[in-house]
Amino acid sequence: MTEHIPEAVFWCLSAGLLAVLVLLARQRNVTGNLRRQVLSLEGAVRARDAEAHHLNAVRLPALADVLRHKPATVPGPLDGRLADTGFGHSLEGVVQQFSEAMRTAQARADQSAQGALKGAMRALQSLANEQQVTISEMQERHDDPEVLRDLLQIDHTNSQFGRRAQAIAVLCGSWPGRQRAASSLSDVVRGATSRIRDYRRVVVHGHTDAAVVSQAVEPVVLAVAELLDNAARHSEPNTTVEVQVQPTHNGTAIVIDDAGVGMNDEEIRQATAVLSGARAVDVTRLGDPPQFGLPVAGVLAARYGFRVSVDTQSPYGGVRAVVFLPTNLLTRIGDDAAVPERTRPAAAMPPAAPAPAPGPPRDGTGPPPPRRPPRPRPRRPPRPRPGARPGRRHRTAGRPPRTTLHHRRRPAQAPPPGRRTRGGVPRTTRTTRTGRRSGPPTCREHRLRHGRLAARYPLGPLRDRVGRRRNQA
Amino acid sequence: MSPRKRGKGLVRPYVVTEGRAHPTRNTFDLVTLVIASTDLPLTGLNPEKRRLMELCRGGALSVAEIAGHLALPVSVTKVLLADLVDSGHVTTRAPIPPAQRHDARILEELLDGLRSLS
Numbered sequence: 001m002t003e004h005i006p007e008a009v010f011w012c013l014s015a016g017l018l019a020v021l022v023l024l025a026r027q028r029n030v031t032g033n034l035r036r037q038v039l040s041l042e043g044a045v046r047a048r049d050a051e052a053h054h055l056n057a058v059r060l061p062a063l064a065d066v067l068r069h070k071p072a073t074v075p076g077p078l079d080g081r082l083a084d085t086g087f088g089h090s091l092e093g094v095v096q097q098f099s100e101a102m103r104t105a106q107a108r109a110d111q112s113a114q115g116a117l118k119g120a121m122r123a124l125q126s127l128a129n130e131q132q133v134t135i136s137e138m139q140e141r142h143d144d145p146e147v148l149r150d151l152l153q154i155d156h157t158n159s160q161f162g163r164r165a166q167a168i169a170v171l172c173g174s175w176p177g178r179q180r181a182a183s184s185l186s187d188v189v190r191g192a193t194s195r196i197r198d199y200r201r202v203v204v205h206g207h208t209d210a211a212v213v214s215q216a217v218e219p220v221v222l223a224v225a226e227l228l229d230n231a232a233r234h235s236e237p238n239t240t241v242e243v244q245v246q247p248t249h250n251g252t253a254i255v256i257d258d259a260g261v262g263m264n265d266e267e268i269r270q271a272t273a274v275l276s277g278a279r280a281v282d283v284t285r286l287g288d289p290p291q292f293g294l295p296v297a298g299v300l301a302a303r304y305g306f307r308v309s310v311d312t313q314s315p316y317g318g319v320r321a322v323v324f325l326p327t328n329l330l331t332r333i334g335d336d337a338a339v340p341e342r343t344r345p346a347a348a349m350p351p352a353a354p355a356p357a358p359g360p361p362r363d364g365t366g367p368p369p370p371r372r373p374p375r376p377r378p379r380r381p382p383r384p385r386p387g388a389r390p391g392r393r394h395r396t397a398g399r400p401p402r403t404t405l406h407h408r409r410r411p412a413q414a415p416p417p418g419r420r421t422r423g424g425v426p427r428t429t430r431t432t433r434t435g436r437r438s439g440p441p442t443c444r445e446h447r448l449r450h451g452r453l454a455a456r457y458p459l460g461p462l463r464d465r466v467g468r469r470r471n472q473a
Numbered sequence: 474m475s476p477r478k479r480g481k482g483l484v485r486p487y488v489v490t491e492g493r494a495h496p497t498r499n500t501f502d503l504v505t506l507v508i509a510s511t512d513l514p515l516t517g518l519n520p521e522k523r524r525l526m527e528l529c530r531g532g533a534l535s536v537a538e539i540a541g542h543l544a545l546p547v548s549v550t551k552v553l554l555a556d557l558v559d560s561g562h563v564t565t566r567a568p569i570p571p572a573q574r575h576d577a578r579i580l581e582e583l584l585d586g587l588r589s590l591s
Contacts, residue, residue: 132482139486139546148548149494152487159485183483186520191483199488221483 047079048087054078055091060098067102118172121165125177128162156199163195163225167296171281176218176300182331184211185245189254192224198232198241206245210252211333212325219300220325223308226293227256227321235260235318242316252330254323259316271310277302297323305329486549489521494548496555503547506533506566507554513562521545522553522562529563 058075065072082088135155142148166177183191185208193202212220231241239259246253263271274281275298294310301308307324314320509529518526521543528534528542540550557563 136482136546139549143548145495145548148546152490152492152494155485156487180483184520187483190488190520191485194483194485194488200492217483 047082051078051082051087051091055094059095063095063099064102067099067106114172118169118174121169121172122174122177124165125162125169128158128165129178131158132162156194159195160197163222164292166222167226167292170222170296170299171292176222178218180214180217182211182214182333183217184209184333185252185254188212188217188221189224189243189245191221192228193243195221195225196229196232198237201232201237201239202228202241202243204243204245208245208247208252209332210247210330213329213331216304216306216325216329219304220306220323220329223297223300223306224254224256224323226296227308227310227323230293231256231258231260231319231321234258239316248324251324251326254325256321256323257314257316258318259314260318262313262318263310268311274298275301275308275310486546489519489545490549490552493552496551497559498555500558500565501536501551501554503537504535506535507539507563508533508566509563510561513560518557518562522557525550525553525557526562533566 054075054077059077062072062074066074077083077088077091082091132155135151135158139148139151139155142151170176186204189204193199193204196202228241228243235241235258242257244255244257246255271294274294277298281295281299297308300306301323306326306329308321309324310319310321312320312322507529509526511530515523515526524543525539528539534542536550536554537547539554540547543550545553554563554565558565
């Protein structure tokens with residue numbers, strides 16, 4: 001029995017050894033599998049690390065640049081295999097949220113900047129306008145050429161100041177700011193000329209009877225002023241800026257030629273994009289120093305329905321800017337001015353009103369101004385006044401007008417009391433003009449008419465004379 | 474209201490005078506009478522000068538009246554007129570001299586008349 005014991009031990013041992021071997025082999029398999037798994041996971045983690053780093057260091061900054069309108073391209077993820085994983089989706093979510101947050105913040109910042117600028121510029125604009133009115137009044141009041149010279153300089157600077165404020169306000173979404181009556185194209189172009197620094201270099205050629213409708217006057221003036229300013233700024237000081245007003249089949253073109261440096265293809269492409277008005281102009285990103293001219297012209301053109309182009313070369317080597325005004329922005333001042341005449345009731349017209357004779361052929365700086373026939377004004381009875389002596393007043397009021405006295409007076413200076421217009425010239429001069437057109441205009445008749453008018457307001461010239469004497473005294 | 478007045482403020486006076494404030498001659502008074510010569514062409518004149526010529530072609534007008542019609546300051550009008558006198562487009566004539574000094578009675582009547590008007 002005992003001889004079987006070693007055999008049994010042997011078998012046991014060999015079975016145990018076999019089991020150990022099997023286990024070992026299995027363990028080795030498992031270990032290999034695990035090692036491979038670890039390696040692949042390590043690789044995946046490394047790829048995610050690299051992806052996250054790439055997102056942080058490259059993709060988000062590039063995206064920020066693009067959102068700030070800088071020239072940049074946003075690269076995609078490094079590893080395309082991660083795109084379908086949850087990690088990839090999360091990264092895309094981060095990118096989207098980042099761009100949305102940036103857009104929102106930017107829009108809010110732009111809006112508040114525009115709002116603040118708009119408010120500030122409106123205040124400046126109204127101040128400039130107020131100042132212009134004051135300067136105009138001073139120009140009327142002062143007769144000294146030295147004073148006038150200074151006033152003209154102040155006026156010029158003030159106009160440029162107003163234009164700058166107006167341009168920024170327009171870019172911020174404000175309207176150009178001044179309501180004007182329909183004005184002839186030559187006035188529009190010269191109005192634009194008066195708002196730039198080098199106004200003496202602008203030469204206006206061509207002529208058309210067309211006028212710009214009331215609501216488009218200020219926008220067109222502003223756009224043309226910006227283009228003229230660009231033209232004058234980018235050309236030599238001794239060259240001229242030529243403006244041609246060119247009637248076309250379905251509108252009128254204002255052509256501005258400068259003899260400056262011109263633009264290269266890239267600049268022309270950018271300018272065309274800006275002038276098309278398709279892209280919203282951001283007032284906070286106009287470059288340094290900010291370039292207002294073309295964006296303002298583009299915004300106004302898009303808003304009011306005219307066209308501005310700068311893609312042609314001028315015959316003088318510089319840029320040719322063309323402002324094209326379609327027919328619906330054009331009118332004739334004569335039609336516009338005739339409206340109040342028609343609406344006036346016919347009964348108000350005196351029957352003896354002379355029919356306006358056809359005047360000399362006008363060259364079209366404007367149609368003839370509407371003429372008013374002289375209306376008889378009933379004399380008011382004198383009001384009793386507490387401080388006045390009744391007896392003397394009665395004597396004066398009852399006396400017929402001393403016409404002979406006024407024939408001796410200077411005829412042209414007969415301003416009736418209280419009837420002065422703003423320009424300081426009596427309104428009676430208008431009737432003088434009306435009367436003159438109906439008959440042969442001689443100097444003698446002119447004086448007689450003035451004499452008659454003066455007789456209607458008998459004390460006008462006397463008062464003037466007395467006032468002057470008092471001043472002299 | 475004339476077209477120029479309605480567009481007042483659009484074309485500034487320094488553009489009208491091309492920046493000059495001094496007339497080339499200092500012979501104008503508010504009441505100087507201006508007479509246009511009819512035989513010279515208007516080419517080469519700016520719109521204000523053309524309007525001035527059209528105004529004056531009808532007969533004599535005083536400087537103050539011209540300034541009122543053009544809606545320009547008198548001093549600016551003088552600059553334009555001086556140019557036109559230089560180019561021969563207009564001629565001027567001195568105003569009719571003022572009458573003798575009034576006596577006190579007329580001045581009193583004047584005062585009374587003014588009171589009764591207002």
